Amino acid sequence: MENGNNYLPFKTTLRSVKELRNDVKLFSIMVPGDFSYRPGQFVMVSVFGAGEIPISITSTPEICKDLEICVRTVGHVSAAVNSLRTGDTIWIRGPYGKPFSLKRETRDTLFVTGGIGIVPLRPLVNQMIDVHRQSEGKGTVTVIYGSRNPSEVLFMDEVASWMERGANIVMTVDTCDNEAWKGYTGLVTEHFGKAGVDYKNCTAYICGPHVMIQAAMRDLLLKGIPDNRIITTLEAHMKCGVGKCGHCYCGGKLICEEGPVFSLEEIEKYNIKPGVDSID
Amino acid sequence: MIESNRITTYILHNKNHLSFWLRRLKTSHQIIAPVRDISGDIVLTGIRHMHEIALDGPALMPSPKEFLLPQMEQLFHYSDDGVEETFNKQPRIIFGIRSCDLSAIRILDIFYLENNKDAYYESRRTNTVMISIACNQPDPTCFCFGLSTGPFLRSGFDLQLTDLGNRFIVEAGTETGMALVREFLHIFTDPRPEDIEDLNEVRLASQSRFEKRVNLEQVHRGILAGEVSDTFWDSVAARCFECGGCVYNCPVCTCFNVIDQHFSPDSGKRIRIWDACMFKGFTRMAGDVVPAAKKIQRTKRWFHHKLVHWPTQFGTFGCVGCGRCAISCPGRIDMASVALRTKGTEHSEEKW
Numbered sequence: 001m002e003n004g005n006n007y008l009p010f011k012t013t014l015r016s017v018k019e020l021r022n023d024v025k026l027f028s029i030m031v032p033g034d035f036s037y038r039p040g041q042f043v044m045v046s047v048f049g050a051g052e053i054p055i056s057i058t059s060t061p062e063i064c065k066d067l068e069i070c071v072r073t074v075g076h077v078s079a080a081v082n083s084l085r086t087g088d089t090i091w092i093r094g095p096y097g098k099p100f101s102l103k104r105e106t107r108d109t110l111f112v113t114g115g116i117g118i119v120p121l122r123p124l125v126n127q128m129i130d131v132h133r134q135s136e137g138k139g140t141v142t143v144i145y146g147s148r149n150p151s152e153v154l155f156m157d158e159v160a161s162w163m164e165r166g167a168n169i170v171m172t173v174d175t176c177d178n179e180a181w182k183g184y185t186g187l188v189t190e191h192f193g194k195a196g197v198d199y200k201n202c203t204a205y206i207c208g209p210h211v212m213i214q215a216a217m218r219d220l221l222l223k224g225i226p227d228n229r230i231i232t233t234l235e236a237h238m239k240c241g242v243g244k245c246g247h248c249y250c251g252g253k254l255i256c257e258e259g260p261v262f263s264l265e266e267i268e269k270y271n272i273k274p275g276v277d278s279i280d
Numbered sequence: 281m282i283e284s285n286r287i288t289t290y291i292l293h294n295k296n297h298l299s300f301w302l303r304r305l306k307t308s309h310q311i312i313a314p315v316r317d318i319s320g321d322i323v324l325t326g327i328r329h330m331h332e333i334a335l336d337g338p339a340l341m342p343s344p345k346e347f348l349l350p351q352m353e354q355l356f357h358y359s360d361d362g363v364e365e366t367f368n369k370q371p372r373i374i375f376g377i378r379s380c381d382l383s384a385i386r387i388l389d390i391f392y393l394e395n396n397k398d399a400y401y402e403s404r405r406t407n408t409v410m411i412s413i414a415c416n417q418p419d420p421t422c423f424c425f426g427l428s429t430g431p432f433l434r435s436g437f438d439l440q441l442t443d444l445g446n447r448f449i450v451e452a453g454t455e456t457g458m459a460l461v462r463e464f465l466h467i468f469t470d471p472r473p474e475d476i477e478d479l480n481e482v483r484l485a486s487q488s489r490f491e492k493r494v495n496l497e498q499v500h501r502g503i504l505a506g507e508v509s510d511t512f513w514d515s516v517a518a519r520c521f522e523c524g525g526c527v528y529n530c531p532v533c534t535c536f537n538v539i540d541q542h543f544s545p546d547s548g549k550r551i552r553i554w555d556a557c558m559f560k561g562f563t564r565m566a567g568d569v570v571p572a573a574k575k576i577q578r579t580k581r582w583f584h585h586k587l588v589h590w591p592t593q594f595g596t597f598g599c600v601g602c603g604r605c606a607i608s609c610p611g612r613i614d615m616a617s618v619a620l621r622t623k624g625t626e627h628s629e630e631k632w
Contacts, residue, residue, distance in 0.1 A: 004399055005365060006396050006397070006398070006399065007398075007399070007400075007550075008355075011363075048540055048548065048550070049542045049545075049548055050540065051539070051540050052538065052540075052550075053566075074566040074567045075566025075567065076566075078566060091363075235565070236563070236565065236571070237564060237565045239536070240536075243395065244391075244398055244534065245535060245537070245552075247537075247555075247562060249557070249581070249585070250563075252584065252588065252592075257395075257396075274563065
């Protein structure tokens with residue numbers, strides 16, 4: 001969007017709004033043809049009067065014409081976004097941020113995700129399944145996906161489509177209140193053994209609650225994945241998305257410009273730990 | 281700002297002509313200059329009459345940053361009809377700022393104009409001419425000399441004036457500066473060798489008057505080498521009142537918050553206002569997660585940003601030696617003191 005003013009959003013319409021969970025909604029937003037983005041990036045979403053927040057992009061550009069975002073009600077701007085309905089106006093700026101790299105450098109690709117953490121990884125899973133198909137050598141795409149209980153699983157049909165396209169799926173819940181549940185119970189970190197992954201030749205993408213990310217990173221390091229192949233996406237308070245307001249500055253890095261995608265190696269080297277530090 | 285390849289020097293023999301010159305410039309520009317306010321403080325403000333200008337005072341508080349990045353600024357007005365941006369394009373001359381503050385503005389230019397250009401800053405900046413005045417008498421809190429940000433500059437100014445007692449030396453460093461002189465060439469004369477001699481003498485005298493000799497390069501290296509411990513930063517943080525004074529007065533600090541202000545259910549304005557990373561809530565996320573909750577995290581971050589990350593990323597320190605942090609801090613923490621206390625390994629463990 002070239003109008004010279006980085007702080008000015010463009011106006012667009014919600015093609016559809018779908019409730020995924022009582023506090024989570026999926027929005028399909030109409031965007032101009034030249035609006036291009038990559039998984040890992042985010043947009044600044046405005047509801048005038050309430051404010052503006054950074055939200056991860058969850059649509060896969062090759063599959064989806066619209067821009068999809070998934071918003072959980074946590075504060076007053078997200079609550080305002082989640083009160084919007086199909087046909088309503090929404091204001092967008094972006095895309096911003098450094099995306100995930102699509103270069104396949106290992107035999108296996110592993111996704112470890114919990115709860116709403118699947119949202120930014122979802123388009124990357126789609127893309128990596130294709131990358132695996134199109135490149136040589138064996139190796140699998142595995143998704144270990146944890147939720148609180150079966151009724152809170154997001155994107156169930158998409159997960160089924162991944163399985164149909166050859167991905168190895170391991171689903172787990174904290175507690176099971178549904179006899180029809182065919183997946184596992186327990187934390188995602190308890191199921192690394194079921195992944196069938198060669199940890200010495202694997203790239204792992206992790207996103208979910210902070211405690212889960214920390215535990216998964218620690219366990220995967222122990223299993224032999226080097227720290228430059230353990231990737232996550234960080235979140236921070238952001239007011240501009242273009243490296244000027246200073247709120248996302250952490251460890252000498254601006255999460256909005258040099259992230260939000262970071263490897264564990266970078267996180268340790270620069271001590272970038274927004275949000276994670278709060279648990280102590 | 282297009283810099284000339286060389287500096288053109290003039291003499292303004294009759295100091296009364298300074299008022300004449302500024303009065304004529306005022307017909308096409310707003311003149312912002314130092315003025316003594318009712319409490320005796322020197323502040324930068326738009327002037328109506330030349331006699332208001334006070335050039336004999338100490339460092340200006342606050343810094344000239346507010347004219348390029350206002351404390352509160354409207355980004356746009358929004359309504360059902362759409363959004364309407366508001367840019368300030370008024371031609372202005374900021375007269376009488378010091379070399380440290382001009383150096384700070386050059387740092388702000390890098391930050392706001394290079395990557396992801398800030399259109400609001402650009403609009404004010406391109407319509408502002410700076411006429412700086414070299415410092416003949418640094419304040420006790422000044423340390424620009426060690427940072428090459430003062431007491432005078434060799435380049436990078438539109439116009440730099442040096443007071444030689446009964447006359448001014450006027451140096452033009454850009455086409456913009458030259459244009460302001462050329463229009464009134466009849467009040468300027470060419471310098472004679474004795475003028476340049478007097479200029480050099482005044483400069484050397486000023487340099488010799490600095491009470492503080494601060495070496496930020498040494499601190500930078502010390503921090504990178506891991507020689508500055510958390511014990512030290514803890515003792516600094518313990519003195520911090522979290523008032524934000526250092527941030528608000530610093531001519532290089534740039535952080536801001538963005539807020540929507542509703543007038544009616546469907547219209548209002550989006551504004552930005554200065555923010556301070558020293559405040560506990562600066563990093564607060566929805567869900568009440570506060571990453572930088574501990575004071576030491578914020579203290580360390582501010583100093584590291586200016587001493588390590590700015591030079592690493594932009595090749596210049598995020599500090600110009602203006603001394604305002606020293607003047608404003610109720611806890612007596614400031615860049616010069618921190619730098620002096622971290623000099624050398626034997627001092628870094630020492631508490632305040």
